[in-house]
Amino acid sequence: MKIKEIKVFVCCPGRNFVTIKVITEDATYGIGDATVNGREMAVVAYLEEHVIPCLIGKDAQQIEDIWQYLYKGAYWQNGAISIAAISAIDMALWDIKGKIAGLPVYQLLGGKSRKAVTVYAHVNGETVDDVLNNLEVAIDQGYKVARLQCTIPGIAGTYGTLGKKKNYYELQGDRPLPPEHGWSTTKYLNFITELFKQARERFGYDIELCHDVHSRLTPIEAVQLGKMLEPYRLKFLEDPVTYENTDGYQVIRNQTAMPLALGEKFNTIWDAKPFIENQTIDFVRTAATHGGGITALKKLADFAALYHVRMAPHGAPDLSPICFMAHMHLDLWAPNFGVQEFIGFGTSTLNEVFKYKAELKDGSIHIEDVPGIGVDFDEAAAEKYPYKRSYLPVTRLEDGTLWSW
Numbered sequence: 001m002k003i004k005e006i007k008v009f010v011c012c013p014g015r016n017f018v019t020i021k022v023i024t025e026d027a028t029y030g031i032g033d034a035t036v037n038g039r040e041m042a043v044v045a046y047l048e049e050h051v052i053p054c055l056i057g058k059d060a061q062q063i064e065d066i067w068q069y070l071y072k073g074a075y076w077q078n079g080a081i082s083i084a085a086i087s088a089i090d091m092a093l094w095d096i097k098g099k100i101a102g103l104p105v106y107q108l109l110g111g112k113s114r115k116a117v118t119v120y121a122h123v124n125g126e127t128v129d130d131v132l133n134n135l136e137v138a139i140d141q142g143y144k145v146a147r148l149q150c151t152i153p154g155i156a157g158t159y160g161t162l163g164k165k166k167n168y169y170e171l172q173g174d175r176p177l178p179p180e181h182g183w184s185t186t187k188y189l190n191f192i193t194e195l196f197k198q199a200r201e202r203f204g205y206d207i208e209l210c211h212d213v214h215s216r217l218t219p220i221e222a223v224q225l226g227k228m229l230e231p232y233r234l235k236f237l238e239d240p241v242t243y244e245n246t247d248g249y250q251v252i253r254n255q256t257a258m259p260l261a262l263g264e265k266f267n268t269i270w271d272a273k274p275f276i277e278n279q280t281i282d283f284v285r286t287a288a289t290h291g292g293g294i295t296a297l298k299k300l301a302d303f304a305a306l307y308h309v310r311m312a313p314h315g316a317p318d319l320s321p322i323c324f325m326a327h328m329h330l331d332l333w334a335p336n337f338g339v340q341e342f343i344g345f346g347t348s349t350l351n352e353v354f355k356y357k358a359e360l361k362d363g364s365i366h367i368e369d370v371p372g373i374g375v376d377f378d379e380a381a382a383e384k385y386p387y388k389r390s391y392l393p394v395t396r397l398e399d400g401t402l403w404s405w
């Protein structure tokens with residue numbers, strides 16, 4: 001079944017998404033997510049100039065060979081931009097294969113290992129009370145796992161907690177240049193334990209809790225934080241430290257029993273390998289869009305399983321519903337699935353462009369059995385929401401030093 005055409009779309013139904021559609025000679029099509037937040041147009045150029053011309057006429061059924069062709073064949077194997085392009089093609093080809101077979105993708109992977117996908121809710125606020133009131137709402141809605149983030153007193157623009165409260169998170173369309181956020185590790189470490197202490201006092205230990213540090217600590221500071229939070233038994237502490245220096249995680253691991261999650265920025269299994277085989281993390285957070293698609297995540301899951309590392313795929317709003325649904329299939333299948341990040345089903349604008357059927361019940365997501373990945377992309381609706389240049393924030397310490405974000 002030959003590939004006849006591959007279309008690329010960039011739209012902004014609330015935030016920017018890069019979507020591809022692979023169409024075969026018999027008019028079967030598959031869709032994929034190629035969004036790299038804040039660098040969208042680089043992926044578009046990479047796809048249009050360097051990927052798509054090579055794929056016309058190739059057999060859409062040869063997913064593995066196409067993956068290897070785009071990865072090894074490019075010579076410049078990895079990097080966020082090229083991997084997002086490969087990931088999107090890969091998702092689209094799995095979508096096509098599912099449609100040809102008349103099966104949902106999880107069946108092609110090996111079938112379901114569980115009834116539904118447990119998700120963690122984003123629970124945020126500008127004060128401890130604010131966060132805890134929101135946690136109460138999440139618990140009432142049936143969530144079993146929640147990620148708590150709170151504005152740090154005295155720091156302007158703490159990640160994930162500010163902005164118009166209804167859209168607290170990465171509001172797009174009004175950021176034509178990167179906004180600057182502040183950071184103070186002292187203020188953070190002086191404050192953050194209180195959030196989890198009060199959460200446990202008010203809600204007990206049945207609700208599982210996570211926290212994202214967004215790579216802002218050094219390893220030894222992460223040890224301090226891990227020890228301070230140990231009594232509150234988190235499911236995981238995410239990204240305490242940037243991942244470039246793998247030895248940093250050994251420092252953390254050796255000194256605290258805090259479970260660790262890492263990997264939303266991993267592009268390949270090779271990025272994950274040292275953390276997994278040294279058993280310095282407990283959850284790997286790689287996304288289908290940023291880690292090589294379904295083909296690569298299946299390999300990653302199997303490799304991680306050997307070391308008791310579980311899958312907890314990235315589920316931020318900059319991953320489109322196509323990536324979200326690709327994760328649903330992987331999460332249903334993976335024997336070592338842990339938990340899925342979930343930010344809700346999105347706005348009516350988003351759902352006008354991306355159509356899929358999934359339902360949240362008792363803190364887990366159930367999907368409908370339809371062939372392929374189970375998402376459709378409305379080209380006409382997408383045209384109503386053109387791309388808007390938009391950046392992620394940058395972070396500076398109080399003295400102006402640029403810091404990890």
Ligand code: GCO
Pocket residue numbers: 037212214264314315316317318341392
């Ligand atoms: C998360 C992530 C996101 C990222 C964002 C970058 O855990 O959900 O850290 O908030 O910052 O996806 O584009």
Ligand code: MG
Pocket residue numbers: 212214238239264
């Ligand atoms: Mg994160």
